[in-house]
Amino acid sequence: MASFDASVGPSAAGNRASGSPFVSRSNWRRVGSVLSRGALIALFVVFAWSNFSHWRSTGEPSGLGTTLLEGWVALLFLVRRMPDEVSVRPIAWLAAPVGSFAMLFARPTDGGLPHIPCEILQLVGVVIALVSLGTLGRSFGLVAANRGVKTFGPYKFVRHPAYAGYLLVYLGYVAENPSPANIALLCLGTAFQLVRIREEEKLLSSDSDYQSYRASVCYRLIPRLY
Numbered sequence: 001m002a003s004f005d006a007s008v009g010p011s012a013a014g015n016r017a018s019g020s021p022f023v024s025r026s027n028w029r030r031v032g033s034v035l036s037r038g039a040l041i042a043l044f045v046v047f048a049w050s051n052f053s054h055w056r057s058t059g060e061p062s063g064l065g066t067t068l069l070e071g072w073v074a075l076l077f078l079v080r081r082m083p084d085e086v087s088v089r090p091i092a093w094l095a096a097p098v099g100s101f102a103m104l105f106a107r108p109t110d111g112g113l114p115h116i117p118c119e120i121l122q123l124v125g126v127v128i129a130l131v132s133l134g135t136l137g138r139s140f141g142l143v144a145a146n147r148g149v150k151t152f153g154p155y156k157f158v159r160h161p162a163y164a165g166y167l168l169v170y171l172g173y174v175a176e177n178p179s180p181a182n183i184a185l186l187c188l189g190t191a192f193q194l195v196r197i198r199e200e201e202k203l204l205s206s207d208s209d210y211q212s213y214r215a216s217v218c219y220r221l222i223p224r225l226y
Contacts, residue, residue, distance in 0.1 A: 040101065043101065043104040043105075044070055044071060044104060046104075047063075047067065047070060047104045047105075047106070047107075048067050048070075048071070050107050050108060051063035051064075051066075051067055051108050054108035058110075060115045061115055061119055062108040062115070062176065062177065063106075063108060063122070063173050063176070063177070064119055064122065064123070065119060065121075065122020065123045065125060065126045065169050065172060065173070066103060066106075066122055066169050066170065066172075066173040068123075068126050069122075069125070069126050069129055069130075069165075069166065069169050070101070070103065070104055072129075072130060072133065073100060073101075073133070086203075087199055087202075087203045089199060091195060091199065092195075092196070092199040092203075094192070095192040095193075095195035095196045095199060096196060098188065098189065098192040099189055099190075099192035099193040099195065099196045102185050102188050102189035102192070103170050103173065103185055103186070103189050105181075105185055106173060106174070106177065106181070106182045106185050106186075107177070107179070107181070107182070108176075108177045109177045109178070109179045109182070111178065112174075112175055112176040112177050112178045113175045113176060113178075115176060118172045118173070118175050118176035119172070119176070120172075121168055121169075121171065121172035121175070122168070122169045122172035122173060122176075124168055125164075125165045125166065125167070125168030125169035125170075125171075125172060126165065126169055127165070128154065128161060128162075128164060128165030128168065129161075129162050129164075129165025129166055129169065130165070131153060131154055131161075132153070132154045132155070132161040132162035132164075132165060133162050134153075135150055135152065135153040135154065135155060136150060136162070149204070149207065149209040149210045149213055151213050151216075151217075155213075155217070156217065157217070157219075157223055158217065158219045158220060158221055158222065158223060159201075159213070159214065159217050159219070159220050159221075160197050160200075160220050160221055163193050163196070163197065163221060164221050164222060166193065167190065167193070167221070170186050170189060170190070171186070173186075174186045197220055197221070201214070201220075
């Protein structure tokens with residue numbers, strides 16, 4: 001892989017070998033990867049702790065399903081495999097983290113619907129999402145990419161079942177914790193999830209396997225609706 005000092009001649013290469021400050025692109029990418037993973041872990045820990053603290057102070061569970069889901073998604077992000085093809089469109093790179101992790105900025109509050117039905121809705125969403133993500137295995141990714149086409153399990157019913165699970169989880173969380181900030185984050189995250197769907201399908205549209213799959217599974221997110 002080319003490095004930042006590739007265009008400045010042999011002397012720069014010699015300087016690099018002798019410990020000069022030139023840094024290769026691959027090193028910058030490794031640094032960026034470590035920083036992004038660290039930031040994600042920190043966001044998740046703060047989110048989980050805020051919900052646990054609210055539960056401890058009120059005696060009512062808060063955000064159990066959302067915490068489980070976000071933790072699992074973060075773990076899959078850390079162990080995902082490299083794709084065969086990845087989108088280079090800026091909107092795809094923006095939509096992926098916002099759609100996946102916007103709700104990590106949500107916080108528990110009072111005045112929502114009763115906790116039990118909201119937690120049940122979240123856990124139903126978690127089950128759908130985990131089964132879907134389990135079907136993907138290490139083929140999971142954030143940015144639109146071709147990691148192979150999955151056509152079994154929940155993918156027999158809709159093309160993006162994991163995102164359907166996310167939506168149920170987030171709806172349950174916001175119903176339980178209905179602050180203006182949480183509602184705004186739900187709208188933001190959902191909007192960017194829809195962008196992710198569009199970008200993923202645009203990238204996969206030239207794959208013959210995906211063309212056949214799309215012809216047999218008509219709905220993206222909700223059977224008989226969308």
